[in-house]
Amino acid sequence: MSNTVASKEKLVADLKLVVADTEELLRATAGQAGEKVAELRTRLEQRLQGAKVALADAQAFATEKAKAAAHATDDFVHAEPWKAVGIAAALGLALGVLIGRR
Template sequence: MDQTTPQNPNAGSPQQLRSDSSADRERLLSHLREAVSDAEQWLSSAVKDGPAEIEHAKGQFQETLRNAKTDLLKLEDSVLARGKLAAQAADGYVHDNPWIAVGCGAAVGLALGMLITRR
């Protein structure tokens, strides 16, 4: 298995990654709410005001979308880093305890086989 480290230099403990991803998630939701609000304001100003106000609202809306995209990419990086850490931990556990892993796999296979043959 690839033993590369996560790209995020701040990626440390799993708890740190959880707090980073939850903060990124909240920031993303905030930017998306702001984008929806800006879109509503843009539509209402398009009816009331002239082209100058529309261009200003459009610029603000595009900036909000850029921020949301940036936060989404950060959240994606955080989730990928957590997934890599989980895969590395599982790989290490299986290498340290191969018979337990084989037993768990056999038990899961047996349970799934019984469920499939019941139907």
């Protein structure tokens, strides 16, 4: 998985936490009265909806990129099976040497 996809997945996870915290804050302040509180709640609800849409888009993008990477890998392995075996063997050897040094 590429670094970009991993960072986008982390961003999606972080946004989910922010959305959950904001929803909890809105529930906690539901009984509060006052013009400023009502205005703030309205702005928060609007921004929360925008954040949910952006979160869904980011999640769809990350999923799409991960699927594309998986398909590209599958195509490569089917087109060049011996290269794939050689690469896997080289990576296994390198990991074995690194682990063996400990």
